[in-house]
Amino acid sequence: MGTEQGISSDIIRGHIDPIILRVLLNGDNYGYEIIKTIAKRSGGRYVLKEPTLYTSLKRLERLRWIESFWGDESQGGRRKYYRITPLGKAAYDAALKEWRTAREILDLLLDE
Amino acid sequence: MSEWRKGKAGRHRSQAAERHEPLRRYVDDLFRNYKPNRQIQELKEEILSNLEAKVDDLTASGIPYPEAVRQATADIQRVDVLIDGRRTVAINRLWMELARYGLLLTLTAWILTIPFTVLRLGLQTNLLLMGLSVAGSILYFAVYAILTRWQGGRLMAAVKTVRYDAALKRRTMVWGLWGCFIAAVTFTNAAVTFGSNIWFARPFRLDGPYQLAVLAARFGLPLVSIIVPLLFHRIPFLILKHEAEEAHEA
Numbered sequence: 001m002g003t004e005q006g007i008s009s010d011i012i013r014g015h016i017d018p019i020i021l022r023v024l025l026n027g028d029n030y031g032y033e034i035i036k037t038i039a040k041r042s043g044g045r046y047v048l049k050e051p052t053l054y055t056s057l058k059r060l061e062r063l064r065w066i067e068s069f070w071g072d073e074s075q076g077g078r079r080k081y082y083r084i085t086p087l088g089k090a091a092y093d094a095a096l097k098e099w100r101t102a103r104e105i106l107d108l109l110l111d112e
Numbered sequence: 113m114s115e116w117r118k119g120k121a122g123r124h125r126s127q128a129a130e131r132h133e134p135l136r137r138y139v140d141d142l143f144r145n146y147k148p149n150r151q152i153q154e155l156k157e158e159i160l161s162n163l164e165a166k167v168d169d170l171t172a173s174g175i176p177y178p179e180a181v182r183q184a185t186a187d188i189q190r191v192d193v194l195i196d197g198r199r200t201v202a203i204n205r206l207w208m209e210l211a212r213y214g215l216l217l218t219l220t221a222w223i224l225t226i227p228f229t230v231l232r233l234g235l236q237t238n239l240l241l242m243g244l245s246v247a248g249s250i251l252y253f254a255v256y257a258i259l260t261r262w263q264g265g266r267l268m269a270a271v272k273t274v275r276y277d278a279a280l281k282r283r284t285m286v287w288g289l290w291g292c293f294i295a296a297v298t299f300t301n302a303a304v305t306f307g308s309n310i311w312f313a314r315p316f317r318l319d320g321p322y323q324l325a326v327l328a329a330r331f332g333l334p335l336v337s338i339i340v341p342l343l344f345h346r347i348p349f350l351i352l353k354h355e356a357e358e359a360h361e362a
Contacts, residue, residue, distance in 0.1 A: 030161070030162070030165075031158060031161075031162040031165075032161075032162040032163075032165040032166050032169075033165070036169075049187050049188075050159070050162065050187050050188040051187075051188060051190070051193060051194070054155075054158075054159070054194050055193060055194060058194065073161070078157055078161060079158070079161040079162075079165075080154070080157070080158040080161070
C-alpha cells in the first residue's frame, strides 16, 4: 500500500470530512470499508489511517452531518455503520463547490 | 429452524471471537488506562470490528495471520486523541505563547504600580514585578532561541495530548482560590485599617492624599496577583489555538 508523504498528503487530509461524506453518499458504510473505498477510488495513492478516520467520523457525527447505527453481524463484533444526513449532503455540496473554486484559482495562480 | 440458525450464528460468533483473540487483547491494551464507560466500550467495539475486517481481508489475500495482525495494528497505536476532552497540541508553541502573555501582564503590572513606589509596599511590589519582568524576558528569549535552533527547530513542532476538560476545570478552581485569597487579604487589610475605628466607635477620617494613597496601595496592590488566574484562564483558549493534526502520519 503506497502512501504519498508530504504536502499532498496534508492537503488531502485537510479535506477528509467531505471525502468521507462523498463515500457515504454512495451508501451507508462502516470504518474499514470507508478506508478501502477511499484507497480504491484514489488508485491506492491515498490511504486513510485509522486515527484520522475515527477523529473525522466523531467530528462529522457531532456536527450531525452523519449518523451512526450498529449493524447485526453474524460473525465477529458488531460494526458501527454511518449514514449521511441531509445536513451532511448540504455540507458536502458546499465543500465541493469551495474546492472547485480553490482549484480554479490555484491553477490560474500557479500554472505557467 | 430459527433455533438452528441462532445456534449456527452463535457458533460462528464464538469461532470468530477465538480467531480474533489477539486483536481483542490488543484493543483492550489500547484502552488500558481508561475507565470503562459507554463511550469507551462503543469505541472499543468499533475499533475491534474494523481491525477484524482488515485482518480478514489481509489473510484472504494470502498474508499469514500473525503478519496480518501486525500490519493491521500498526496503523492504530494510540487512542488518547479519540477520547473526548483530549486534544493534541503543539505543546512548545503553547508554552511560549503563554509565557509571552504572562510577560505582557507582568510588564503591564510593573508599569501600573510605578506610582505606588512612594510607599514601601508599593516599592516592594514594583521591584518584584520588575525583577520578574527582566528575568522572565531573558529566560523567554533564551528558551525561544533554544527551541528554534536546536535540532533544526523541530522542537517547535512537538505535539502532546492534553486534557482540555481538565484545563477548564482548573481554570474555574484557580479563580475560586484567587477569590478566596483576595477576600482574605481584603478582610485582613480592612481589620487593620478600620479595626480601631470600629472598636472605639470612632468615625473614619481621611487625613490627606498620602493616607488615601496608602489605603489604595494596601487594598489595591494584592490585586496584582490577578496575573495568576489570568494565566490559567488563557490556557483553554491556547489549547484550541495550537491544536495540531496528529504529527508524523506515516
